[in-house]
Each structure stands twice: as structure tokens, then as C-alpha cells.
Amino acid sequence: MAHLTIATSETAVQKLFNGIRDNFSIDESDSVDFGPFTAGYEVAFHLEGGDVDMQADNSIVVKELDIKWDKLRFYAGIDIPELCIGGFCIIALPFVGCVLRAPEICIFEDDPDIGIDLDLNGLLTSEISLAAKPDLQYVVNPARPAGMNWLDAEDANLANMWKLFIDPEWVDIDIFDWSDIVGDLLENALDNAIDDLLFFLPGWAKDLISAILGPVIDLVRGILDIGDDIDEWLSDLLGVSLGLFDLIITAVADLLADQFPLIEIEDPFPILPYQGSLIPVKLPIEDLDVTFTEDELVITASIGETL
Amino acid sequence: MSAKINRHLIKQTRFDSGSLTQLGFVAHQYKTSGRYKVDVYRENELRTSCYIDVDTDNESLQASIELSGLELGINTSKKGSCCDSNVKIYKINREGYALFYVNKGAGKYHVKSYYLESRGESYLFDSTTLNKGDLFGLTLLRPGRYQLRDGNSNPLSSLVVEAVKPLEKKYVPPEAINVELSEIHKMKEISLLQAQGIIFNAKSDNRVIIDFEDDDEKHQCGDRPIAARWTKSNAKRG
Numbered sequence: 001m002a003h004l005t006i007a008t009s010e011t012a013v014q015k016l017f018n019g020i021r022d023n024f025s026i027d028e029s030d031s032v033d034f035g036p037f038t039a040g041y042e043v044a045f046h047l048e049g050g051d052v053d054m055q056a057d058n059s060i061v062v063k064e065l066d067i068k069w070d071k072l073r074f075y076a077g078i079d080i081p082e083l084c085i086g087g088f089c090i091i092a093l094p095f096v097g098c099v100l101r102a103p104e105i106c107i108f109e110d111d112p113d114i115g116i117d118l119d120l121n122g123l124l125t126s127e128i129s130l131a132a133k134p135d136l137q138y139v140v141n142p143a144r145p146a147g148m149n150w151l152d153a154e155d156a157n158l159a160n161m162w163k164l165f166i167d168p169e170w171v172d173i174d175i176f177d178w179s180d181i182v183g184d185l186l187e188n189a190l191d192n193a194i195d196d197l198l199f200f201l202p203g204w205a206k207d208l209i210s211a212i213l214g215p216v217i218d219l220v221r222g223i224l225d226i227g228d229d230i231d232e233w234l235s236d237l238l239g240v241s242l243g244l245f246d247l248i249i250t251a252v253a254d255l256l257a258d259q260f261p262l263i264e265i266e267d268p269f270p271i272l273p274y275q276g277s278l279i280p281v282k283l284p285i286e287d288l289d290v291t292f293t294e295d296e297l298v299i300t301a302s303i304g305e306t307l
Numbered sequence: 308m309s310a311k312i313n314r315h316l317i318k319q320t321r322f323d324s325g326s327l328t329q330l331g332f333v334a335h336q337y338k339t340s341g342r343y344k345v346d347v348y349r350e351n352e353l354r355t356s357c358y359i360d361v362d363t364d365n366e367s368l369q370a371s372i373e374l375s376g377l378e379l380g381i382n383t384s385k386k387g388s389c390c391d392s393n394v395k396i397y398k399i400n401r402e403g404y405a406l407f408y409v410n411k412g413a414g415k416y417h418v419k420s421y422y423l424e425s426r427g428e429s430y431l432f433d434s435t436t437l438n439k440g441d442l443f444g445l446t447l448l449r450p451g452r453y454q455l456r457d458g459n460s461n462p463l464s465s466l467v468v469e470a471v472k473p474l475e476k477k478y479v480p481p482e483a484i485n486v487e488l489s490e491i492h493k494m495k496e497i498s499l500l501q502a503q504g505i506i507f508n509a510k511s512d513n514r515v516i517i518d519f520e521d522d523d524e525k526h527q528c529g530d531r532p533i534a535a536r537w538t539k540s541n542a543k544r545g
Contacts, residue, residue, distance in 0.1 A: 085316075085330075085446050085448065085480070085502045086330070086446045086504065088446075088480070088482065088483040088504040089482075089483070090334065090442060090444060090483070090504075090506055091404070099368045099369065099402075099403070099404075100334060100368065100369050100403075100404045100406065101369065102332060102406075102408075102444055102446070102483070102504055103332055103371055103373070103406065103408040103410060105313070105316065105329055105330060105408075105410050105446070106313065106410075107312060107313055107316060108312060108313065200312070201312065201317065202317065204449060204450050204470055204501070205317050205448070205449075207470065207471065207472055207473055208448060208470075208471060208478075208501050208502060210473035211471045211472065211473045211474060211477075211478035211501075212477065212478050212479075212502065213477070218475075
């Protein structure tokens with residue numbers, strides 16, 4: 001039978017969760033070579049909001065945990081196919097075909113490439129929801145030498161800990177909305193990229209190149225495989241192909257599962273500190289159990305016989 | 308972002324069958340089997356040589372000989388060439404053509420060739436004087452009006468290159484135009500679209516020279532070229 005029982009309300013658990021949430025931030029970048037183009041992202045975000053809802057089945061559900069983007073930059077580098085002119089047939093024979101062909105001369109000396117760079121910060125609304133179960137771990141202080149007694153550990157601040165993590169059962173990320181201007185931003189970025197690529201050419205040469213590549217925007221859209229739905233394309237590219245969404249949910253899951261505990265309880269549990277020549281009073285916690293109910297987080301403990 | 312443009316394509320205003328630059332080519336048919344030596348000149352100075360083996364047994368109907376690469380010792384011509392380490396030997400069928408062209412640099416090449424076993428005789432082929440069966444072709448990119456002359460004689464005709472505008476569909480230049488130099492006096496003006504090829508069939512002792520004359524409003528589109536540009540995104544990339 002437990003010697004101690006402590007119960008905290010859902011509001012208290014919400015505050016504990018907020019503490020974990022506020023410790024979380026990510027700053028990452030990655031890029032992938034897709035052959036005809038490369039794409040990458042630079043992201044930084046933190047979390048805000050998140051309603052904790054405790055369940056009768058010893059779990060908690062967190063909803064509306066908002067991803068607040070501090071940085072959301074998407075970029076892509078596209079190889080424009082080499083543009084060559086000439087190559088026409090000079091002499092063709094019946095049944096044989098072309099027997100003499102003009103040489104092809106290429107307009108660019110190397111494969112040209114263009115880059116588009118989109119600052120999507122503030123244009124993506126997304127949130128996380130998750131369900132988690134309590135995971136109680138007894139963590140021996142890794143810096144504590146073997147055989148060190150509790151009092152020396154107290155003096156050296158090397159006490160062991162009971163740590164209550166909330167171990168996610170699932171974590172979802174929902175992309176609610178890309179701002180309406182994302183499509184326009186992408187089109188403008190492509191326009192600017194083409195313009196930058198050819199800026200030094202006289203108008204007639206730009207027009208000719210654009211006509212042969214033509215139209216360049218469509219060509220680039222084709223290379224990037226942008227369909228009619230730019231939102232869906234961006235979400236697929238960022239989330240699936242570049243793995244950004246996996247990164248986010250994995251980071252959140254890791255954070256909760258073993259980085260930031262909801263509660264930490266020192267073992268032995270401090271009752272009274274040093275008082276003059278008297279040593280501190282501490283209670284050994286032998287067994288600890290945690291249960292979520294619909295209303296409370298209930299912690300029960302048994303006191304051990306020896307420290 | 309990078310784009311190293313082949314600037315010679317943009318800057319050229321003269322095209323000369325006897326002084327080959329990029330966008331132009333000369334084709335000649337060697338009708339007798341045997342080995343021919345081709346001397347390659349740039350700006351009237353002998354730069355390099357190659358051989359052409361002509362035989363009915365050779366399969367290739369075309370030997371594309373890129374003259375700037377030949378001068379630099381780079382074998383950029385794959386079709387019909389072999390791989391002698393010192394002097395290039397190209398092989399073509401007796402029914403085929405040797406096609407001389409330039410794809411790098413400012414060009415100004417011409418070639419002279421002779422039957423190797425008859426050294427001392429006059430050149431069999433000199434690209435500065437094209438004869439019947441020889442071809443000079445080119446692709447004009449810059450829209451505008453050009454003047455067509457034979458050597459330094461009076462103008463033969465005018466040539467107008469119409470500008471194309473970017474459209475919804477990809478622009479594919481129309482088929483090349485064939486022009487018989489023997490008939491050219493009947494043509495007041497030759498019209499082409501940008502990047503459309505034109506082939507001149509020589510008559511006798513011809514040297515086709517085409518000079519860009521003007522890019523009046525009718526043919527010109529677009530703005531004046533910008534010399535340099537700074538953009539925030541480029542500056543960031545350093």
C-alpha cells in the first residue's frame with residue numbers, strides 16, 4: 001500500500017506542460033538533390049498554445065499546439081536544359097532521311113541554373129496534436145560515482161531522480177492553410193530568377209531564349225513538377241520529399257519522451273535541509289506510480305526502509 | 308545562379324563563308340576516293356591540319372569538323388572522326404560531306420584541302436571560294452536587316468530576320484531555307500525568322516558575306532542591355 005498520494009489538477013498539468021513547451025525550439029536546414037533540381041529549407045520554430053486534455057484511460061491528449069515559425073525559407077536550384085540552336089537538316093534523301101545535318105551551337109557555355117528563394121515565414125498555419133501516456137523513469141545521476149552514499153550525493157548535488165515523461169503514442173502535424181499569396185510569391189520568384197539569369201542580354205536575345213525555352217516559367221514548373229495546386233505541391237515537397245514534417249514530429253516526440261520531463265522528484269526526497277550541525281532529512285522513495293484520470297494526475301509513492 | 312553565355316553568338320554582325328565564325332558552316336563533298344589533307348587557317352594563318360579519308364567503304368555520310376577544337380587539339384567532332392593522337396583523320400563515304408564549323412571563340416577560319424597524292428597541284432577545295440556543290444549555311448539569331456554580298460562585289464540581296472516573341476508554346480524554328488546563289492538575283496529580299504537556318508548553294512567562285520545592317524523598330528524588340536545588376540539575393544550568396 002502506498003504511503004503517499006499526491007494529486008494535481010488538469011490546470012496544474014497544463015502549466016507543467018507549458019513549461020516543457022516553452023523549452024522547445026528548433027533551428028534546422030536540409031536539402032535534397034532531386035536530379036533535375038535541388039531543394040532545401042531553413043526553418044526555425046517554437047511552439048505556442050496547446051490544450052491538455054487528460055483522459056480516463058491513463059493518457060493525455062494535447063490539441064492545438066501551434067507551430068510558430070521564426071524562419072521558414074524554401075529554396076530550389078533548377079538546371080535549365082542546355083539551349084542549342086542549329087542542328088537543322090541540310091540534305092535529306094528519300095527513304096534514307098537526313099544525311100547532312102547542321103551543327104548545333106549552344107547558347108550557354110555550361111548548363112545554366114536558376115535559383116528561387118521563398119520566405120514563407122508567416123504564410124503557413126500549422127499545428128500539432130498528440131496523445132501520450134505517462135512514462136516514469138528512475139534516472140541514476142550519471143555523474144555519481146558507484147558506491148557514493150546518499151549524503152555525499154546530497155553534498156555533491158548528485159542525487160538520483162524519478163522523472164515523469166509523457167511518452168507520445170502518436171503525434172500529428174496538420175497543415176491548415178498556406179496563405180493565398182504563396183502562389184503569387186512562387187510565380188514572382190520564378191520570374192525574377194529567369195530575369196536574373198538573362199539580365200545582361202539584349203531584349204531580342206532574351207525573347208529568343210524565352211521563346212525557345214518556352215515559356216520558361218512553364219518549363220521550370222515542369223522541372224519542379226508543380227501541378228495546379230501550389231499549396232499541395234509545397235506541402236508535399238517540404239513535408240514529404242524534404243522530410244520537414246517528419247523532422248518536426250520526431251523532434252516533438254523526442255522532446256516529450258526523454259528530454260524534458262513533466263515532473264522530476266529527487267530520490268531520496270528532501271524533507272528538511274541542513275540545519276546547523278544536523279544533517280538533512282530525506283525520504284527514500286521505493287515505489288512511485290503515476291496515473292492520469294480525467295481530472296487529475298495522481299502520484300502514489302511508497303517510502304523505503306533505508307536510504 | 309549562373310549562366311555563362313556564348314557571347315560570340317550575340318555579338319556577331321558579320322557572317323562570311325570564307326571566314327567562318329560560330330553559327331555558320333561550310334560543307335564540301337569529296338567525290339573521289341583517297342586521302343585529303345585539310346589545312347586550317349585562322350585569320351589567314353595556318354593553324355593546324357587534318358586528314359579526310361574518302362572511300363565507298365566508309366559508312367559515315369557526314370564528317371563534322373569543328374575547327375576551333377581541331378586547332379586546340381580537342382576532338383569535339385564525334386561523327387565520322389577517328390582518334391589519331393597527332394593528326395585527326397576523318398572518314399567519310401564518297402557520297403558524304405565534310406562539314407566545317409566553329410563552336411567556340413571568335414572563329415574567322417577557312418580551310419584549304421588537296422588530294423594528298425597530288426601535292427603541288429592547286430587546292431581542290433578552298434572555303435574562301437565556294438564552287439558548285441559546296442554549301443554555306445548559317446543560323447541568324449539577331450533580328451534585323453542584313454545585306455548579302457558575294458565577296459566584295461555589290462549587294463546581292465537583302466535578308467530580313469523577323470523577331471520572335473515568347474509565346475505559350477515552345478518556339479521551334481521553321482525548316483531551313485535553301486537559296487541557289489545562281490538564282491539569288493531574282494530575289495529582292497529573303498525573309499527568315501530568328502534561329503531559322505539558311506543554306507546557300509554555291510554556283511562558282513562564291514564567297515557569301517552577310518552583314519548586319521540595322522535593327523530598326525520593325526524587327527527589334529526588348530530593351531537596351533543592362534551592363535550589370537546587383538540584387539539582394541545574389542549579394543547574400545556572395
